[in-house]
Amino acid sequence: xxxxxxxxxxxxxxxxxxxxxxxxxxxxxxxxxxxxxxxxxxxxxxxxxxxxxxxxxxxxxxxxxxxxxxxxxxxxxxxxxxxxxxxxxxxxxxxxxxxxxxxxxxxxxxxxxxxxxxxxxxxxxxxxxxxxxxxxxxxxxxxxxxxxxxxxxxxxxxxxxxxxxxxxxxxxxxxxxxxxxxxxxxxxxxxxxxxxxxxxxxxxxxxxxxxxxxxxxxxxxxxxxxxxxxxxxxxxxxxxxxxxxxxxxxxxxxxxxxxxxxxxxxxxxxxxxxxxxxxxxxxxxxxxxxxxxxxxxxxxxxxxxxxxxxxxxxxxxxxxxxxxxxxxxxxxxxxxxxxxxxxxxxxxxxxxxxxxxxxxxxxxxxxxxxxxxxxxxxxxx
Numbered sequence: 001x002x003x004x005x006x007x008x009x010x011x012x013x014x015x016x017x018x019x020x021x022x023x024x025x026x027x028x029x030x031x032x033x034x035x036x037x038x039x040x041x042x043x044x045x046x047x048x049x050x051x052x053x054x055x056x057x058x059x060x061x062x063x064x065x066x067x068x069x070x071x072x073x074x075x076x077x078x079x080x081x082x083x084x085x086x087x088x089x090x091x092x093x094x095x096x097x098x099x100x101x102x103x104x105x106x107x108x109x110x111x112x113x114x115x116x117x118x119x120x121x122x123x124x125x126x127x128x129x130x131x132x133x134x135x136x137x138x139x140x141x142x143x144x145x146x147x148x149x150x151x152x153x154x155x156x157x158x159x160x161x162x163x164x165x166x167x168x169x170x171x172x173x174x175x176x177x178x179x180x181x182x183x184x185x186x187x188x189x190x191x192x193x194x195x196x197x198x199x200x201x202x203x204x205x206x207x208x209x210x211x212x213x214x215x216x217x218x219x220x221x222x223x224x225x226x227x228x229x230x231x232x233x234x235x236x237x238x239x240x241x242x243x244x245x246x247x248x249x250x251x252x253x254x255x256x257x258x259x260x261x262x263x264x265x266x267x268x269x270x271x272x273x274x275x276x277x278x279x280x281x282x283x284x285x286x287x288x289x290x291x292x293x294x295x296x297x298x299x300x301x302x303x304x305x306x307x308x309x310x311x312x313x314x315x316x317x318x319x320x321x322x323x324x325x326x327x328x329x330x331x332x333x334x335x336x337x338x339x340x341x342x343x344x345x346x347x348x349x350x351x352x353x354x355x356x357x358x359x360x361x362x363x364x365x366x367x368x369x370x371x372x373x374x375x376x377x378x379x380x381x
Contacts, residue, residue: 034278084108170258174223224251268308277318
């Protein structure tokens with residue numbers, strides 16, 4: 001835990017008392033039920049698709065009443081309209097009051113917002129993008145090789161093996177890892193490499209430790225970031241396994257109880273954890289690799305949350321019972337070196353602040369509702 005960072009954050013939050021909200025009142029309005037349901041996400045996906053095709057007013061159901069929202073998608077070449085979804089955190093809904101809506105549709109020129117890319121074999125419109133410079137592909141391959149021959153990756157595999165023994169991971173969903181094109185520190189490139197490396201390791205681990213006669217199925221990796229460009233589409237396809245970019249909210253819809261979610265330094269105003277907690281309720285993802293989620297801020301005991309808090313009562317419920325391991329604790333065994341081996345700019349230092357939250361399916365499940373939810377995804381008999 002970075003206590004200095006936590007103290008500094010605590011002090012900054014206290015300087016803005018107007019950003020604190022009573023979360024208990026909203027949860028009472030919602031009857032303590034999930035807000036971001038799978039049905040809501042599917043409705044939002046259909047509205048995004050419609051918004052790309054025309055500029056008619058969109059009808060979005062509010063928390064307290066129905067609200068009509070008109071958007072004007074930005075026309076791009078070939079008639080493609082860029083549209084993204086802005087999800088409202090619970091704290092923001094409280095601030096909005098009677099006009100509160102769970103999401104809005106915004107204009108966006110990012111590649112992932114221009115079209116629904118193929119997901120799980122579905123037919124979608126794939127944009128023609130310029131070919132990558134082969135020199136750039138070679139650079140990311142060299143970066144990949146350095147990472148996978150490093151003692152840090154060797155140590156991280158031990159953590160992954162321990163996790164894979166306790167819960168089965170069938171897919172990886174990345175959130176907000178950033179574009180690899182505008183990446184001066186090379187962190188974004190390295191984060192995507194790590195995601196792909198984890199998928200390849202898990203597939204091999206499950207295959208080698210399975211009594212089945214057929215190899216374990218691939219562990220697909222999908223990702224979403226509104227800033228992705230045509231460059232990212234091509235570059236992420238060169239990784240093994242390739243990483244597939246999808247549009248909002250298809251990354252959330254792909255999350256299930258067998259998913260490893262990976263999100264790094266996601267902005268505090270983003271509702272990703274609240275959405276994950278709601279869409280899977282009463283279950284939870286297999287694991288989450290992310291920054292530490294502080295669950296002991298003093299105002300939580302007062303039933304309040306700050307606009308930038310990652311934790312909410314429902315997020316806390318999702319994390320309840322999950323193991324917590326600081327990645328740096330694993331990597332430091334042979335010495336933690338946040339710089340690139342060649343002395344170049346920092347590239348993988350971000351891992352030092354990551355926490356792996358993981359479910360343990362070896363623990364006896366007694367909650368009948370949870371047993372039913374797990375049975376639906378074939379986690380238990």
